[in-house]
Amino acid sequence: MAKRRVGFCLSDKKRKRMNLTAFADLCGHRGIEVVEIDLCRPMASQGPFDVIVHKLSDVIVEAEHDSQSQHLLANFQEYVSTHPDTVLLDPLPAMTQLLDRFASYRIMNKLQNSLRDRCVCSPPYLEINTSDQSAIREAVERKQLTYPLICKTRVAHGSRSHEMSLIFSPAGLSDARLPCVLQSFVNHGAVLHKVFVVGEAHFTVERPSLKNFPLGPCDRKTIFFNSHEVSKPESCSHLTALDEKTPRLPPPSEDVMVALVRELRAELGMALFGVDVIVNIDTRTLTIIDINIFPGYEGVPQFFSSLLSHIESVLEHRGTVPPPRSPAALPHQAVL
Ligand SMILES: Nc1ncnc2c1ncn2[C@@H]1O[C@H](COP(=O)(O)OP(=O)(O)OP(=O)(O)O)[C@@H](O)[C@H]1O
Numbered sequence: 001m002a003k004r005r006v007g008f009c010l011s012d013k014k015r016k017r018m019n020l021t022a023f024a025d026l027c028g029h030r031g032i033e034v035v036e037i038d039l040c041r042p043m044a045s046q047g048p049f050d051v052i053v054h055k056l057s058d059v060i061v062e063a064e065h066d067s068q069s070q071h072l073l074a075n076f077q078e079y080v081s082t083h084p085d086t087v088l089l090d091p092l093p094a095m096t097q098l099l100d101r102f103a104s105y106r107i108m109n110k111l112q113n114s115l116r117d118r119c120v121c122s123p124p125y126l127e128i129n130t131s132d133q134s135a136i137r138e139a140v141e142r143k144q145l146t147y148p149l150i151c152k153t154r155v156a157h158g159s160r161s162h163e164m165s166l167i168f169s170p171a172g173l174s175d176a177r178l179p180c181v182l183q184s185f186v187n188h189g190a191v192l193h194k195v196f197v198v199g200e201a202h203f204t205v206e207r208p209s210l211k212n213f214p215l216g217p218c219d220r221k222t223i224f225f226n227s228h229e230v231s232k233p234e235s236c237s238h239l240t241a242l243d244e245k246t247p248r249l250p251p252p253s254e255d256v257m258v259a260l261v262r263e264l265r266a267e268l269g270m271a272l273f274g275v276d277v278i279v280n281i282d283t284r285t286l287t288i289i290d291i292n293i294f295p296g297y298e299g300v301p302q303f304f305s306s307l308l309s310h311i312e313s314v315l316e317h318r319g320t321v322p323p324p325r326s327p328a329a330l331p332h333q334a335v336l
């Protein structure tokens with residue numbers, strides 16, 4: 001059989017972090033050649049590719065204002081449109097929607113409707129595009145968002161997207177940096193469950209997370225933080241330190257996780273993504289707070305073998321994959 005070629009299009013940081021060289025060795029033993037794609041050179045001269053695995057989130061975000069990134073992206077898109085048989089992990093429109101929290105929160109909201117009987121939800125939120133303080137206060141009340149609120153940048157990926165804040169009162173709303181989402185903070189005992197999906201497989205790891213806060217407005221100053229300081233495996237922050245008396249909740253049931261991943265996989269039409277969930281300490285409801293494109297899979301020793309199996313399965317079933325559900329049917333959400 002002719003050698004199959006899989007191109008990888010990753011940032012230097014991502015390539016090193018995932019140890020692509022080690023993965024290429026593993027693939028070599030199965031007759032699959034791994035090629036590192038250089039987006040600065042025409043892609044056609046580096047092909048052909050049976051599959052391309054990529055994380056172009058930084059390039060897509062930069063291409064909004066940077067002509068060099070626009071050229072890199074155009075090079076990629078040109079190859080994709082002229083080689084329709086090449087399978088993309090993942091399709092560009094599917095992953096691009098997750099770059100925008102306005103879009104990904106609509107997906108989370110939709111998911112909570114389809115998984116209602118499984119007691120899965122996502123916290124109420126607002127899309128904020130205006131600096132009109134009275135309009136924001138009014139919308140927070142109308143939508144019955146509860147304080148504290150967590151404020152997240154509209155752009156969901158890249159180095160600037162992890163700067164967040166906790167807002168404790170209507171007066172603190174002026175600290176929100178636009179455009180952003182405001183989301184009700186849910187007490188969850190400082191435990192984050194990161195679900196990492198690779199094709200048909202998924203793995204859950206526990207991470208530190210923000211500690212509990214008293215419910216309701218108070219005159220505390222806004223807390224600014226970087227999400228990577230609180231929810232990486234090595235994170236050790238005063239914002240995650242729980243009172244020792246706080247009881248630990250049992251982990252979410254695997255049945256519910258399976259249902260959640262199945263629904264999300266179909267909804268997104270993606271194979272490499274992560275979903276972050278917490279368990280509400282008052283209602284025990286499984287609460288979705290974030291969906292990530294091609295995450296780090298830290299703490300998942302099966303990542304390489306699962307990725308290889310998925311690539312082999314894609315190669316085997318090429319041309320017979322059902323199309324993803326249309327992203328058009330998302331509920332309307334007022335933007336402020
Ligand atoms: N609604 C919420 N209620 C309680 N805690 C939350 C909520 N949303 C986020 N958090 C906390 O803030 C952290 C960062 O949130 P989020 O996952 O949305 O950020 P991110 O920058 O997109 O993270 P990632 O690195 O996974 O992409 C979470 O790990 C969790 O500790």
Ligand SMILES: O=P(O)(O)O[C@H]1[C@H](O)[C@@H](O)[C@H](OP(=O)(O)O)[C@@H](OP(=O)(O)O)[C@H]1O
Nearest residue numbers: 014057156157158159274292295296297298
């Ligand atoms: O595996 P987890 O802990 O979920 O962390 C991921 C974050 O969720 C992603 O947001 C990071 O991607 P960006 O650097 O594109 O934001 C992603 O960066 P990476 O693409 O360099 O792996 C990871 O930091």
Ligand SMILES: [Mg+2]
Nearest residue numbers: 156290291292
């Ligand atoms: Mg994220």
